[in-house]
Amino acid sequence: MSLPLNGIRVIDLGQIFAVPYCTLQLAYLGAEVIKIEPPGAGEHLRRPDSSPGGVNYSFLMLNPNKKSVTLNLKEARGRELLLKLLDTADVLTENYATGTMEALDLGYEALHDRFPRLIYASGKGYGSDGRWARLGAMDSTLQAACGLISVSGWPDRPGTRTPATFIDMATGSHLVSAILAALIQRGRTGRGQLVEVSMLDVCIPSMTGLIANELEGQPTGRLGNRHRNACPSNIYPCLDGDLMIFCLTESHWRSLARLMRRDDLLESPGYKSHASRYAIVGEVDGLVGEWTRTQRRDDLVAIFIEHRIPCAPVRSVAEVTADPENARRRMLLDSESAARGKIKVMGTPLKFSATDDDDRPLAPPPVLGEHTAEVLAAIGVDAAEFARLRESGIV
Numbered sequence: 001m002s003l004p005l006n007g008i009r010v011i012d013l014g015q016i017f018a019v020p021y022c023t024l025q026l027a028y029l030g031a032e033v034i035k036i037e038p039p040g041a042g043e044h045l046r047r048p049d050s051s052p053g054g055v056n057y058s059f060l061m062l063n064p065n066k067k068s069v070t071l072n073l074k075e076a077r078g079r080e081l082l083l084k085l086l087d088t089a090d091v092l093t094e095n096y097a098t099g100t101m102e103a104l105d106l107g108y109e110a111l112h113d114r115f116p117r118l119i120y121a122s123g124k125g126y127g128s129d130g131r132w133a134r135l136g137a138m139d140s141t142l143q144a145a146c147g148l149i150s151v152s153g154w155p156d157r158p159g160t161r162t163p164a165t166f167i168d169m170a171t172g173s174h175l176v177s178a179i180l181a182a183l184i185q186r187g188r189t190g191r192g193q194l195v196e197v198s199m200l201d202v203c204i205p206s207m208t209g210l211i212a213n214e215l216e217g218q219p220t221g222r223l224g225n226r227h228r229n230a231c232p233s234n235i236y237p238c239l240d241g242d243l244m245i246f247c248l249t250e251s252h253w254r255s256l257a258r259l260m261r262r263d264d265l266l267e268s269p270g271y272k273s274h275a276s277r278y279a280i281v282g283e284v285d286g287l288v289g290e291w292t293r294t295q296r297r298d299d300l301v302a303i304f305i306e307h308r309i310p311c312a313p314v315r316s317v318a319e320v321t322a323d324p325e326n327a328r329r330r331m332l333l334d335s336e337s338a339a340r341g342k343i344k345v346m347g348t349p350l351k352f353s354a355t356d357d358d359d360r361p362l363a364p365p366p367v368l369g370e371h372t373a374e375v376l377a378a379i380g381v382d383a384a385e386f387a388r389l390r391e392s393g394i395v
Contacts, residue, residue, distance in 0.1 A: 003030025003355060008183070011036060011085055012066065013094035013101075015043045017139070017165050018123045018199070020062045021172030021346075023093055026179065027065035028348040028360055031091075034375060035063065035366070036082065039070040039395060042368040053339030060337050060365045064345040068366035069375045070395050073104055078394050082106070084379045086115050090192075091179055095123035098133040108194040118192040119182045123175050127198040137199055139165040146203035151210060154224045170202045226285075231278040232256070235314055236289045238297040242314035245288065245304075250274070255307045260291045330357045335364045369395065 008031040012023045020035075027033040037043045047056040069085075072078040086092060092111075094101055101107045108120045122128065125137020126145075143149050143161045153160035178195035186192055204211070213220045213228075220228060225244070227233040232253070233246045247253045250273070257265045265271040265287075270280055277284050292300065297313050304311040315323075326332040331347040345365065351357070372395050373386055381389070389395045 003360065004352070005029040005031040008032070008091065009089045010034065010091040010093060011082070011089045013092065013096065014123070015095060016045050017058075017062065017168035018171040019093050019095040019121075019175065020045070020059075021169050022121075022123070022175040022179070023066065024062050024064070024346065025172070025176045025348055025350060026091070028350065030360075033066040034085065034089075034371070035066045035068050036071050036073070036085075037068055037368060039072055039369065039393060042068070042070070046368065053337070055337065055339045055368075057340070057343070060335075060340070060343050061346045063365040064333075064335055065361065065363050066366060067371035067375060068369055069372045070369035071372075072394050073106070075392075075394055077389070077392075079104060079106065081376065081379070081381070081389075081394070083114075085375070086111070086118060088379070089115075089118060090183070091119045091121060093121045093123075093175070093179075097136065098124060098128045112192070112194070116191055117186060119179055119186065120192065120194045121175055121179050121182075122194065122196045123171050124196060124198050126200045128196060130198070130200075132200075139167045139199075142167045142199045142203060145200060147207060147210065148203070151220055151222055153222045155222050157222075159222060166206075167199050167203060170206070171197055171199045174202055226281060228278070229274070231274050231281055232284050232288050234285050234288070236285070236292040238292050238295055238300060241297040243292060243297050243300055244312045244314055245292075246310040248310060252309050253277070255309050256288070259303065259307065259309075260288070262287070262291075333362060335362060337365060338367050 005026060008026070010023055010026055010031050010033045012019070012033050012035045014020045014023055014035075023031075023033045023035070035043075037046075041049070043059075045056055045059040045062075046054075047059070051057070071081055073082060102110070108122075111118065111120065124133070125142065126132035126135060132145075140161050143152075146167075149159035149161050151159070152162070175195070175197045178197055182193055182195050210220050225233075225235045227246065230246050230248045233248075235242050235244050245256070247256060253271075253274075254266060257263060257271075270276050271284070301311060301313055320326075321332070329347070331349070332344045333347050335343050335345040337343045345362075347357075373383075376386060376389075376395070386395070
C-alpha cells in the first residue's frame with residue numbers, strides 16, 4: 001500500500017537531533033529524503049574522529065531511509081547544484097544558526113520567488129526574529145532557558161538537567177506537523193511557504209502546569225521526585241529496584257492504603273485529603289516506602305495495574321533497550337552499518353491502520369556521500385564533471 005508521503009522529495013540540511021528526527025519521520029511516511037552533508041567529515045553528528053568505525057551511533061539511529069549527498073555549500077558551484085536539486089523538491093529543511101542560510105544566499109527570501117511551491121522548514125533555537133536569535137541552542141541550554149532546570153532536582157542543591165533530548169525530539173515532531181500542514185495548504189493554493197519551529201516555543205507548552213502555578217501566585221520550587229498536586233507521589237524502594245507511584249486522585253490513595261492494609265489511615269485526619277497528607281509528606285513517604293521495600297518491583301506494577309493506580313518501574317536504560325516491547329512496537333529496528341555491522345535504528349511512533357509497519361521500507365543509514373553520483377546524475381552531472389567536482393572538493 002502507498003505510504004502517505006510517497007512522491008514527496010525533501011532536501012535535508014538538518015544536523016544533530018532536531019531536524020534529522022523530523023526528516024526521519026518524513027522518510028518513514030514515504031518521502032524521499034536527500035541529506036546534504038559537507039564533504040570530508042559530513043554533518044556534525046557523524047563525528048568520525050571520535051567514534052568507532054568512523055561514525056557516531058546516534059547518527060546511525062536517526063538516519064535510515066535517507067540518501068547522503070555531499071555538497072560544499074561554501075562554494076558557488078555547490079550552491080548551484082543545491083538549487084538544481086530544489087527544482088525537483090517539495091520541502092527544504094534546515095536548522096542552522098540564524099543568518100547562516102542567508103549568508104549563503106539560501107534563505108527563504110532568496111529562494112521563494114524561484115521556488116514558489118517549496119516548503120521551507122526551519123528549526124531554530126529561539127526563533128529567527130527573537131532577541132536570542134543568534135544564541136547557540138542545544139537541548140541542555142534550552143532546558144536552562146525555559147525554566148526547566150530551575151524546578152528540577154532537590155531544594156538544597158542546584159537545579160539539574162536531563163540528558164534525554166526531549167526538546168530536540170519535540171522540535172522535530174512539531175516541525176513534521178508544520179510541514180504536513182503546509183503540504184495540505186499547498187494542495188489548495190499551489191504555493192509553498194516558510195514554516196518555523198523554535199525550540200524555546202516548543203518548551204512553553206510543556207511548562208503549562210508550572211507556568212499556571214506562577215500566574216496564580218503559587219510558584220513551584222524544586223521538589224525532587226515529589227509532586228505538589230499528588231500525594232503520595234515519589235520514588236519508593238522495593239526488594240529489587242525502585243518504583244514511581246503517583247496518587248493523583250483520592251481513589252488512588254484509598255486503593256493504595258487498602259493494599260498496604262492500612263485502612264485505619266482512611267479515617268485519620270492527617271490522611272483524609274491531599275492537602276493534609278502533603279503537610280506531612282515525609283511521614284506519608286515513610287509509610288509507603290516501608291511497605292514497598294518488602295515487595296518485588298514488577299509484582300507491584302502488576303498489582304497496581306489491576307487496581308488502576310498510576311505507577312512505573314524505575315528502569316535502567318539497559319532495561320529499556322532490551323525490552324522486547326520495542327521490537328514489537330517497531331521502535332528499535334534491526335539494520336546494518338558498513339562501519340559497525342549489525343545495529344539498531346530508531347523506528348517511528350506514528351502508526352496507521354491502513355499501513356502495516358512491515359510495509360515500510362527500511363534502508364540502512366547511508367555512508368557519507370553514498371548517493372552523490374546517483375542524485376547528481378539525475379540533474380545532468382555526467383561522470384567527467386563529477387570527477388572534476390570531486391577533485392575540486394565540491395562533492
